Amino acid sequence: MAVLTYREALRQALTEEMERDPNVFLLGEEIGRYQGTFRVTEGLLQRFGEMRVVDTPISESGIAGMAIGAAMIGLRPVAEFMTFSFALIAADQLVNHAAKILYMFGGQMAVPVVFRGPAGGGAQLSAQHSHSLESWYAHIPGLKVVTPATPADAKGLLKTAIRDDNPVIFMEHAKLYSTRGEVPEGDYTIPFGQAEIKRPGRDVTLIAYSQPVLLALHAAERLAETEGIECEVVDLRSLQPLDMETVLRSVRKTHRAVVVHEDHRNVGFGAEVVARIQEFAFDDLDAPVLRVASADVPIPYARNLERAAFPSEEDIIRAVKRVLA
Amino acid sequence: MKAEVPVQKALPSSLTPQRLVELYRTMLLIRHFEEQCAPAYRQGKMGGYMHVYIGQEAVATGFIAHMRDDDYMVCSYRDHGHALARGSDPRRVMAELFGRYTGVAKGKGGSMHLVDVERGFLGGYGIVGGMVPLAVGVGYGIRYRGGDQVCLCFFGDGAMNIGPVHEALNMAAIYKVPVVFICENNRYAMATPIDFASAVPNLAERARQYGMPTRQIEGMDLLEVYRHAEEIIHHVRTTPEPFFVEVLTYRFEGHGIADNPTNQALYRTKEEVEYWRQRDPIVSAARFLLENGLATESELLEWDAEAKQQALEAVAYADASPEPPLEELYRDVYTDMEVPEWRY
Numbered sequence: 001m002a003v004l005t006y007r008e009a010l011r012q013a014l015t016e017e018m019e020r021d022p023n024v025f026l027l028g029e030e031i032g033r034y035q036g037t038f039r040v041t042e043g044l045l046q047r048f049g050e051m052r053v054v055d056t057p058i059s060e061s062g063i064a065g066m067a068i069g070a071a072m073i074g075l076r077p078v079a080e081f082m083t084f085s086f087a088l089i090a091a092d093q094l095v096n097h098a099a100k101i102l103y104m105f106g107g108q109m110a111v112p113v114v115f116r117g118p119a120g121g122g123a124q125l126s127a128q129h130s131h132s133l134e135s136w137y138a139h140i141p142g143l144k145v146v147t148p149a150t151p152a153d154a155k156g157l158l159k160t161a162i163r164d165d166n167p168v169i170f171m172e173h174a175k176l177y178s179t180r181g182e183v184p185e186g187d188y189t190i191p192f193g194q195a196e197i198k199r200p201g202r203d204v205t206l207i208a209y210s211q212p213v214l215l216a217l218h219a220a221e222r223l224a225e226t227e228g229i230e231c232e233v234v235d236l237r238s239l240q241p242l243d244m245e246t247v248l249r250s251v252r253k254t255h256r257a258v259v260v261h262e263d264h265r266n267v268g269f270g271a272e273v274v275a276r277i278q279e280f281a282f283d284d285l286d287a288p289v290l291r292v293a294s295a296d297v298p299i300p301y302a303r304n305l306e307r308a309a310f311p312s313e314e315d316i317i318r319a320v321k322r323v324l325a
Numbered sequence: 326m327k328a329e330v331p332v333q334k335a336l337p338s339s340l341t342p343q344r345l346v347e348l349y350r351t352m353l354l355i356r357h358f359e360e361q362c363a364p365a366y367r368q369g370k371m372g373g374y375m376h377v378y379i380g381q382e383a384v385a386t387g388f389i390a391h392m393r394d395d396d397y398m399v400c401s402y403r404d405h406g407h408a409l410a411r412g413s414d415p416r417r418v419m420a421e422l423f424g425r426y427t428g429v430a431k432g433k434g435g436s437m438h439l440v441d442v443e444r445g446f447l448g449g450y451g452i453v454g455g456m457v458p459l460a461v462g463v464g465y466g467i468r469y470r471g472g473d474q475v476c477l478c479f480f481g482d483g484a485m486n487i488g489p490v491h492e493a494l495n496m497a498a499i500y501k502v503p504v505v506f507i508c509e510n511n512r513y514a515m516a517t518p519i520d521f522a523s524a525v526p527n528l529a530e531r532a533r534q535y536g537m538p539t540r541q542i543e544g545m546d547l548l549e550v551y552r553h554a555e556e557i558i559h560h561v562r563t564t565p566e567p568f569f570v571e572v573l574t575y576r577f578e579g580h581g582i583a584d585n586p587t588n589q590a591l592y593r594t595k596e597e598v599e600y601w602r603q604r605d606p607i608v609s610a611a612r613f614l615l616e617n618g619l620a621t622e623s624e625l626l627e628w629d630a631e632a633k634q635q636a637l638e639a640v641a642y643a644d645a646s647p648e649p650p651l652e653e654l655y656r657d658v659y660t661d662m663e664v665p666e667w668r669y
Contacts, residue, residue, distance in 0.1 A: 051469060057496065059489075061488065066459075066462035072463065073463055075469060077462070092452055104430065105438060106428075108430070109442055109447065144659070164661075165660040193662075
């Protein structure tokens with residue numbers, strides 16, 4: 001199997017889907033001539049031409065609306081947000097339009113569109129450029145929300161997203177673009193709603209998605225080496241649909257769980273996971289389920305403050321020890 | 326704003342007397358349909374917001390007359406007239422307003438979200454200006470496939486003050502999409518007059534900066550709208566490039582059902598409303614038909630009675646239709662997956 005970066009895996013998925021289906025086209029800021037702010041779309045303008053790799057002005061509502069409109073007549077646009085912090089400008093198009101069109105018109109018009117780009121922070125991007133906010137999208141009926149953590153998942157899930165007939169919020173992570181991993185070649189797709197156990201373990205279930213999966217895996221290695229604690233790391237991969245079966249199966253085995261995400265703790269996606277665990281596996285729990293997440297503050301610039309705001313391996317280790325105490 | 330009493334005009338060459346009569350009858354149908362809405366609302370047959378098109382009938386009728394079967398259109402929540410002008414079944418439109426399963430969206434959209442995908446009517450939208458970026462995407466899709474369709478995008482004067490509309494107009498011009506932006510300027514965004522809300526009250530003038538042809542036209546006269554719409558749609562279809570047209574019109578009723586005469590007195594006078602009612606597009610079209618020997622008084626009465634009958638039948642059909650079954654609550658959230666019921 002080829003070893004690719006997360007970025008290359010995404011590009012491979014886009015390329016393969018554009019070759020497979022002439023209805024797939026890309027639009028977004030700096031994706032063509034500039035080759036993509038994070039180079040995900042590098043070379044695609046040269047390969048597919050400007051009709052299919054559409055550079056846009058800085059007009060997020062316009063980009064989102066244009067993608068939705070094209071999808072309404074059967075094209076399969078993949079719109080890039082330079083970061084998901086900028087998707088907030090297009091919130092009306094995502095929430096009031098993309099998510100509602102199928103339902104409010106009685107199921108007659110599907111919106112097969114993908115909105116993708118990096119979410120999250122961690123590179124001193126400060127208050128306005130560090131958002132994840134996946135819980136906002138997962139909150140909206142009609143949207144699917146996907147959060148790959150590895151190159152293989154990035155490829156398999158993006159191909160599935162492009163083939164999906166519903167609007168998909170596909171959240172990448174800037175800190176993952178250069179990470180490497182084995183990626184199956186060719187027509188590799190991963191169905192939504194299938195969490196994956198990234199590391200088996202017997203003592204505590206760590207539930208994560210996107211970049212914090214790597215954080216959880218590192219914390220799990222350290223706990224295994226230093227304390228002999230074996231954590232099971234469950235990568236949700238998609239938040240809507242959400243595979244609670246895999247989570248509950250793990251919790252029923254370990255009886256203890258910690259949810260890890262980079263979004264703020266307050267009303268974050270972890271709250272939903274915890275609520276469902278206590279609802280369906282209350283009697284299996286030996287300790288309260290804890291959440292490791294970003295501090296409920298605007299993300300600060302200063303390196304030390306930013307580091308303190310984001311969840312860390314140490315935070316995970318402390319939480320694991322606490323549920324075992 | 327000037328709105329001269331229409332003078333007798335020659336028929337545009339593309340418009341046969343028979344077609345003109347059809348369009349006149351479309352306006353009659355819209356008028357009678359809309360006149361049935363308020364009583365039905367007051368009887369509790371409808372809920373939500375309800376915005377009628379009375380006074381503006383010539384705009385949708387005159388533009389949609391030039392749509393081909395394979396063209397597209399989107400519009401705002403004041404959408405009953407557009408659906409009817411496009412040929413949607415008035416019974417199913419009324420059933421949607423009644424929230425019934427036989428409605429155009431199975432009763433799940435209501436007055437603001439009419440749709441008729443088969444006729445290329447891609448929906449009425451409830452967020453002011455929200456459909457304007459969508460129209461750019463539809464236009465881009467047409468270009469992408471190499472088609473020669475057009476997309477008509479109807480919105481109100483209020484939409485000219487919402488940011489995404491300006492993003493969309495700019496992008497439409499950049500990508501040269503075959504979209505006709507039809508700004509129905511009925512002078513008030515809810516209760517806010519456009520000459521207060523827009524620093525440049527001439528909206529065609531405002532749009533001119535986007536690098537597409539623009540025009541301001543009179544919207545109370547069917548023939549005038551028809552003539553301009555023919556030129557504009559032909560230009561957009563054959564060039565192709567977008568076109569912005571501001572249509573000067575007026576709604577005789579309130580913004581929505583809650584905007585009653587008492588509320589309307591807060592922003593417009595009876596004299597102003599009366600001034601515009603004197604320019605009723607249905608009256609002026611009737612006068613034209615009579616003066617040019619294209620219809621007799623008795624034919625006009627007959628068509629009026631038939632339109633009213635159609636509207637009454639639509640009400641009866643809607644009233645007799647079933648509500649959507651409860652399973653519909655969870656249907657159509659996604660094309661391919663169930664939403665769980667969280668109920669104990």
